[in-house]
Amino acid sequence: MRSFGATARPMFRLLYAARRLRGSRLDLFGYHPVRRMERELVEQYRREVEALLPRLSPLTLASAAEIASLPDMVRGYEQIKVRNVHRYREELTRLRDEFGESHRLDTLDRTASGSPER
Numbered sequence: 001m002r003s004f005g006a007t008a009r010p011m012f013r014l015l016y017a018a019r020r021l022r023g024s025r026l027d028l029f030g031y032h033p034v035r036r037m038e039r040e041l042v043e044q045y046r047r048e049v050e051a052l053l054p055r056l057s058p059l060t061l062a063s064a065a066e067i068a069s070l071p072d073m074v075r076g077y078e079q080i081k082v083r084n085v086h087r088y089r090e091e092l093t094r095l096r097d098e099f100g101e102s103h104r105l106d107t108l109d110r111t112a113s114g115s116p117e118r
Helices: 004-021 033-055 061-073 078-113
Strands: none
Touching: 033 061, 033 078, 061 078
16 A cells, blocks of 8 residues: 555645746636735735825824734635635724824824924
């Protein structure tokens, strides 16, 4: 009787060699909807953080930090990850609103006190 390791070795060699294809058009696993969603999330996260930075202030810092830590909730495999992405997006919407309100209050406070706008 042969061991599983000897039978699987050629498959593992093939997977090892195919690692150079990751992220390319030839990456067959990259076409899966969950992988596409993951790539979209990375781009969305970058856009979100870049949009927050110019409006960062002491009043908005807590909301911005929460938004920046949101990707930690996107964990799991397949359907678990999809479910967590839905939770992530709901939380992002809530925190965006909170951040916007904090930014609005900060702007009003600076205007009332005569401090220059950043």
